[in-house]
Amino acid sequence: MNFLEQRILTDGIVKTGHVLKVDSFLNHQMDIALMDRIGEEFYRRFGDKAITKVLTIESSGIAIACSVARCFGVPVVCARKTKNINIDGDIYVAEVESVEHRQSKVVVGKKFLSSADHVLIVDDFLANGYTLQGLISLVEVADATVEGLGIAIEKGFQEGGKRMRNLGYHLESLAIVEELDETTGEIVFR
Amino acid sequence: MNFLEQRILTDGIVKTGHVLKVDSFLNHQMDIALMDRIGEEFYRRFGDKAITKVLTIESSGIAIACSVARCFGVPVVCARKTKNINIDGDIYVAEVESVEHRQSKVVVGKKFLSSADHVLIVDDFLANGYTLQGLISLVEVADATVEGLGIAIEKGFQEGGKRMRNLGYHLESLAIVEELDETTGEIVFR
Numbered sequence: 001m002n003f004l005e006q007r008i009l010t011d012g013i014v015k016t017g018h019v020l021k022v023d024s025f026l027n028h029q030m031d032i033a034l035m036d037r038i039g040e041e042f043y044r045r046f047g048d049k050a051i052t053k054v055l056t057i058e059s060s061g062i063a064i065a066c067s068v069a070r071c072f073g074v075p076v077v078c079a080r081k082t083k084n085i086n087i088d089g090d091i092y093v094a095e096v097e098s099v100e101h102r103q104s105k106v107v108v109g110k111k112f113l114s115s116a117d118h119v120l121i122v123d124d125f126l127a128n129g130y131t132l133q134g135l136i137s138l139v140e141v142a143d144a145t146v147e148g149l150g151i152a153i154e155k156g157f158q159e160g161g162k163r164m165r166n167l168g169y170h171l172e173s174l175a176i177v178e179e180l181d182e183t184t185g186e187i188v189f190r
Numbered sequence: 191m192n193f194l195e196q197r198i199l200t201d202g203i204v205k206t207g208h209v210l211k212v213d214s215f216l217n218h219q220m221d222i223a224l225m226d227r228i229g230e231e232f233y234r235r236f237g238d239k240a241i242t243k244v245l246t247i248e249s250s251g252i253a254i255a256c257s258v259a260r261c262f263g264v265p266v267v268c269a270r271k272t273k274n275i276n277i278d279g280d281i282y283v284a285e286v287e288s289v290e291h292r293q294s295k296v297v298v299g300k301k302f303l304s305s306a307d308h309v310l311i312v313d314d315f316l317a318n319g320y321t322l323q324g325l326i327s328l329v330e331v332a333d334a335t336v337e338g339l340g341i342a343i344e345k346g347f348q349e350g351g352k353r354m355r356n357l358g359y360h361l362e363s364l365a366i367v368e369e370l371d372e373t374t375g376e377i378v379f380r
Contacts, residue, residue: 029302030266032259059249063256063266069222076220076253112219 003037004152004174005189012187014180018157020187026152027060027124032067038174039067042122042150045172049147051120053077053113055135057106061123064152068122079108079135094137097130106134113142126151126173129160136169153177156190193227194342194364195379204375208347210367216342217250217314222257228364229257232312232340235362239337241310243267243303245325247296251313254342258312269298269325284327287320296324303332316341316363319350326359343367346380 001009013021025031051072056065057079065076082105090110098104113119119139126132132149139146146169154161154173157180164171179188191199203211215221241262246255247269255266272295280300288294303309309329316322322339329336336359344351344363347370354361369378 023299024301025265028268028270028299030256030259030268032256032264032266035256036260059252059268062249062252066220066222066225066253066256069220070226074222075215076222078218078220078249080218109213109218111214 001189002041002174004034004041007034008153008175008177009187014182014185014187016182018155018180018182020153020155020177020180022124022153027063030063032063035063035067036070038064038152039069039071041174042068042120042172043071046120046148046150046170047071049120050118051147052117053119053144054122055079055108055113055119055139056122057081057131057135060125064124064150065122068120068150072120077108077112079106079138081106092138092141094134094141096134106131106138108138108142110142113139113144115143117142117144118147119144120148120150121146122150124152126154126160126164126171127158129158129163132160132164148172191379192231192364194224194231197224198343198365198367199377202377204370204372204377206372208345208370208372210343210345210370210377212343217253220253222253225253225257226260228254228342229259229261231364232258232310232362233261236310236338236340236360237262239310240308241337242307243309243334244312245269245298245303245309245329246312247271247321247325250315254314254340255312258310258340262310267298267302269296269328271296282328282331284324284331286324296321296328298328298332300332303329303334305333307332307334308337309334310338310340311336312340314342316344316350316354316361317348319348319353322350322354338362 054069148170151173156176176190244259338360341363344366346366346368366380
């Protein structure tokens with residue numbers, strides 16, 4: 001069992017609807033030492049790739065992305081969920097199917113991704129993979145290279161991780177949750 | 191002229207509507223070395239206070255907040271702009287007047303702020319100060335102590351900074367922009 005799985009067992013809380021709350025250390029309150037350890041672990045797993053950018057999406061992926069990017073010595077590019085006034089009109093857009101089957105958009109400024117870029121995509125959670133697919137689309141439409149996908153917590157009982165691996169992406173999830181028992185609060189890792 | 195002012199002069203772009211775009215290094219693409227330097231500078235300015243939490247708001251304050259919190263060895267608490275399914279019902283709420291004079295809300299989980307906390311509030315921009323006022327309200331309703339306000343870029347021609355200083359808060363802005371000339375692109379600091 002690794003450091004993140006250990007922390008999830010200690011401080012994670014199982015809620016109804018297959019929700020795993022990690023808000024005391026990962027996304028609402030953030031333990032910076034843990035973020036840095038996650039960053040170092042992704043550097044260990046992807047450090048042989050010549051990463052030029054770490055791409056994430058607002059907002060809960062940002063803290064992890066910053067710790068990863070520090071290890072690689074590269075910038076973070078933060079995609080946004082809707083078109084923002086402060087982003088130039090010159091943007092790449094990807095449609096994202098949300099959980100409620102409504103379409104939403106992720107966008108990134110064109111000047112921040114180019115064909116010269118080798119991108120590590122980072123996020124806190126992977127469940128159905130719709131958001132991750134949107135980020136991959138942004139990289140591919142920019143003609144940049146997806147070098148890997150770094151996820152803190154994958155919900156192994158949803159199909160996102162399987163789909164990404166089947167598509168041939170190098171996906172590394174630090175903790176893969178296989179079961180969340182809403183009655184006992186038990187968390188089972190793959 | 192300090193390192194942030196220097197960087198703004200080099201890479202900031204003035205747009206119509208008194209907009210200063212710093213998206214190539216501060217909030218859309220993020221230069222992590224710059225974030226760390228900002229963190230160290232806030233530590234220099236607030237290091238005599240016994241800070242227990244760094245509070246920010248999603249999403250563009252998060253990267254700075256993480257670098258600041260690392261220096262202090264404390265967690266980041268990230269307030270959210272609307273009630274989120276992953277935040278417990280037990281939340282503090284503050285109303286925020288937005289630029290368009292519509293009301294919006296900032297929320298934070300009650301378990302992340304207590305009367306024992308000494309809070310440094312951090313954000314990337316200060317303009318009219320409505321968001322910052324909302325964050326201060328969250329700290330005060332939790333009966334915690336606001337030890338200081340750390341802002342990367344203050345728009346000195348808007349009233350937020352003046353109001354915060356008049357209210358007696360210890361506000362430190364690393365760059366105070368006094369004028370943005372939309373015609374020439376010139377940026378004047380206080």
